[in-house]
Amino acid sequence: MTAGMIGCSASGRRDWAVALASYAPAVVQRYDVAVIGAGGAGQLLLLALACADLDIRVAVVDPVTRTGHDRTWCWWGAGAGIAEAAVDSSWRHLRVAGGGSPEVVLDLDPLRYRLIRSPDLYRLVGERVAAARRLRVDRYEAAAADDVRGAGEEVAFTVAGEALSASWVFDSRPAPPVSGGRVHWRQQFLGWVLPAQAVPDVGEVPFLMDFRTRQPTAGLSFGYCLPMRDRTVLVEYTEFSPEIMTDAAATAALLDYLRLLGVAGDVRIDAVAPGAVTPGAVPSHVERGSIPMTDARFARRAGERVFRLGTAGGATRGSTGYTFAAMIRQAEAVAAALAVGRVPAPPPAYPSRHRWMDAVMLRALDDRLVDGPAFFRQLFRRQPIERVLRFLDGASTRGEDLAIMASAPLPAMTRAAVLTALAPWQSAARNARNAQAAPSSSRVSRRG
Numbered sequence: 367m368t369a370g371m372i373g374c375s376a377s378g379r380r381d382w383a384v385a386l387a388s389y390a391p392a393v394v395q396r397y398d399v400a401v402i403g404a405g406g407a408g409q410l411l412l413l414a415l416a417c418a419d420l421d422i423r424v425a426v427v428d429p430v431t432r433t434g435h436d437r438t439w440c441w442w443g444a445g446a447g448i449a450e451a452a453v454d455s456s457w458r459h460l461r462v463a464g465g466g467s468p469e470v471v472l473d474l475d476p477l478r479y480r481l482i483r484s485p486d487l488y489r490l491v492g493e494r495v496a497a498a499r500r501l502r503v504d505r506y507e508a509a510a511a512d513d514v515r516g517a518g519e520e521v522a523f524t525v526a527g528e529a530l531s532a533s534w535v536f537d538s539r540p541a542p543p544v545s546g547g548r549v550h551w552r553q554q555f556l557g558w559v560l561p562a563q564a565v566p567d568v569g570e571v572p573f574l575m576d577f578r579t580r581q582p583t584a585g586l587s588f589g590y591c592l593p594m595r596d597r598t599v600l601v602e603y604t605e606f607s608p609e610i611m612t613d614a615a616a617t618a619a620l621l622d623y624l625r626l627l628g629v630a631g632d633v634r635i636d637a638v639a640p641g642a643v644t645p646g647a648v649p650s651h652v653e654r655g656s657i658p659m660t661d662a663r664f665a666r667r668a669g670e671r672v673f674r675l676g677t678a679g680g681a682t683r684g685s686t687g688y689t690f691a692a693m694i695r696q697a698e699a700v701a702a703a704l705a706v707g708r709v710p711a712p713p714p715a716y717p718s719r720h721r722w723m724d725a726v727m728l729r730a731l732d733d734r735l736v737d738g739p740a741f742f743r744q745l746f747r748r749q750p751i752e753r754v755l756r757f758l759d760g761a762s763t764r765g766e767d768l769a770i771m772a773s774a775p776l777p778a779m780t781r782a783a784v785l786t787a788l789a790p791w792q793s794a795a796r797n798a799r800n801a802q803a804a805p806s807s808s809r810v811s812r813r814g
Contacts, residue, residue: 395504397425399704400521400532402511404428406439407538407676407693409491410449414701416494416501417448422704425532427506427525435651437484438557438600440592441690442477442755449482449694452490455594456480457572462746464577464588464739471571472751479572481592481600482690511537516669534710536700537668538676547662549728550608551585553687554656556616557602558649560629565591565599567628575746577739579623582607585731586738589623598650601627606659606731606738616654657687661725661786666712673700673712681715683760684724691759692716716760719767722786730782736775748773 399415401408404426412426456478463469495503506525514523520531562568568591576589585607592600603620605611611619657677664680667673675681681692692715703710716724730736745754749770756762757770771779 395425395528395530396423396520397504397530397532398422398534400425400427400511400523400530400535401538402427402514402523402535403538403676404430404432405538405676406437406487406690407679407681407697408536409487410693410697411536411675411700412503413448413487413491413494414697415704416491416498418701418705419498419500420701420704421500423502423504425504425506425525425530427509427511427523429508429510431507432488433485435483435485438653439482439484439487439690440479441688441694442474442479442759443691444476444478447694448698449487449490450480452482452486453480454483454486454596455592457592459571460574461571462575462577462743463573464575464579464743467743467747470743470746472574472746474751474755477752477755479574481594514669514672516671519671521669521671533671534704535669535672536675536712537672538674538678541664541668541674541678543660543662544665545663547660549659549661549725549732551606551659551728551732552608552610552656553604553606553659554611554616555590555602555604555654556613556620557590557600557653558620559594559598559600559651559653560649562593562597562599565601565624565627565629568593568599568601575742576623577743578626579603580619581739582609584608584734586742587619588739589626591627600651600653602653608732613654657682657689659684659687659728661721661728663721666714673710675712679712679715683716683758684721685727686758688758719764720757720760720762723767723771726779726783726786729786730778733782733785735778735782741774745770745773 399422401411401424404412405428408426408428409432412424415422415424458474458478460472460474460479461469462472495501509526511523511525514521514535514537516522519533521533521535522529522531523535524530570593572593573589573591576591577586579587579589581587582605585605587603587605587607590600590602590604594600601620601624603616603623605619661684664678665674666679673679675696676693677689679696681696682689683692696712696715699713700710731738753762753766753769757766762770
C-alpha cells in the first residue's frame with residue numbers, strides 16, 4: 367500500500383470502500399431463519415414454525431427433493447402434538463418375546479405408540495406452511511448450502527452460487543461428535559412392508575422386540591413387526607452391534623426372521639437382492655438404516671448463530687436410537703423462543719444423567735457384562751411400562767431412574783458404572799503420559 371493511499375481523504379476512503387465492495391459477492395436474499403437439511407428434524411422445525419405462524423422469512427435448503435416414502439418414524443406419546451395429523455397408525459398394546467421367557471404384552475395406556483410415514487409428514491408440513499398467514503418460506507431443493515459462516519448478527523452462506531444470509535441457522539446435516547467417546551455401536555435395520563396376509567403369525571399386536579432372532583456374536587438383535595391399518599405389515603430385522611452389517615447379511619437375517627414368522631418362501635425380493643426371486647408378495651417399501659449408539663457427545667451449536675438439529679445435535683438416544691420425540695421437543699422450543707425474541711437455542715435432548723446412564727448401558731453391552739436380550743426383557747417385565755417408556759424417551763424423574771437401575775443386574779451394572787466413571791481420568795492419564803514422552807522422543811530424533 368502506498369503512502370498516498372494511507373493518507374487519502376474521507377471521500378477517497380469512501381471510493382476505496384465502494385471499490386472493495388464491488389469485488390465481494392452481494393447478499394441477494396436475507397432470511398430470519400435458514401433450515402439446512404429437510405429430513406425429520408428440519409421438517410419438524412418447519413412444522414413448528416408454521417403452527418406458531420411466526421412473522422418471519424425462512425429458507426429451506428436441502429440437496430434432496432423429499433416427496434416419496436423414504437423414512438418411517440415411531441415414538442410414543444400421551445396426547446396430540448404438532449405431528450399428530452400425519453400419524454398413519456398407533457397402538458395401545460405392544461409385545462416383547464423370545465429368549466426363553468414367556469411373551470409379555472404391554473399395555474401402554476394412556477400412551478400410544480405412533481408411526482408416521484415420510485410422505486404424510488411432508489404433506490402435513492406443506493399444508494401447514496400454506497395455511498400460515500404470516501410465515502414466508504422459500505425452498506432451495508436439490509441444492510446444498512456451502513461456506514456457512516457467521517459474521518456479527520448474520521450467518522452468510524451460498525446455495526448454487528447464490529449468496530444468502532440468515533439471522534439464525536439450524537443445520538441437521540450429518541456431523542461427527544465433538545468428543546471421542548469409548549463405545550461406538552450402530553443400530554442397523556432392514557425392513558420390508560408386506561401385505562398382511564403374507565405374514566400370518568403377526569396378528570394385531572405389534573412386536574416391539576422379538577428376541578427369537580439369531581443373536582450376533584457381539585451385540586444383540588430383535589425382530590420388529592408393526593401391523594398397519596392399510597392391511598400391510600412393516601417387518602424389520604434390527605441389530606445393535608459394533609460391527610457394520612452388510613446388505614447381504616441384513617437380507618439373510620430378515621429372511622430368517624420372516625421364516626420364523628411363517629412366511630417361508632412367500633416373499634419375492636428380487637428388487638432388494640437381485641437374483642433371489644421367489645413367488646409371492648413383493649415389498650411395497652424397503653427401509654435400510656444405521657443409527658449411532660454411542661457415548662460420544664454431539665455439539666448442539668456450530669457457531670454463535672448456528673445450531674445443530676437431529677442426530678447431528680445429539681437428539682438420538684445413545685442406548686436405544688430413538689430420536690423423533692426429542693426432535694419434536696426441540697422444534698417446539700425453538701419456535702417458542704423465536705416467538706418471544708429469545709435466542710432460539712434447541713434445549714438438550716436428554717438430561718445429563720440419562721446420557722451417563724446410556725454410557726453405562728453401552729459399556730455393559732460392549733464389555734459383555736450383561737446379556738442384552740435378557741436385560742431388555744427384565745426391564746419390561748419388572749417395571750411399569752409407562753415408567754420404562756418415559757425413561758427411554760428421556761422424560762423420567764430421578765426417582766424413576768433409580769427404580770429402573772434397581773431392575774438391572776446389580777454386579778454387572780455396578781462394574782460398568784465404575785469403569786465409565788474412571789474413563790475420563792484414564793484418558794487424561796494417557797494424554798499426560800503421551801505429553802511427557804513427546805519431548806524425550808524429540809531429543810532422540812534431534813541427536814539422531
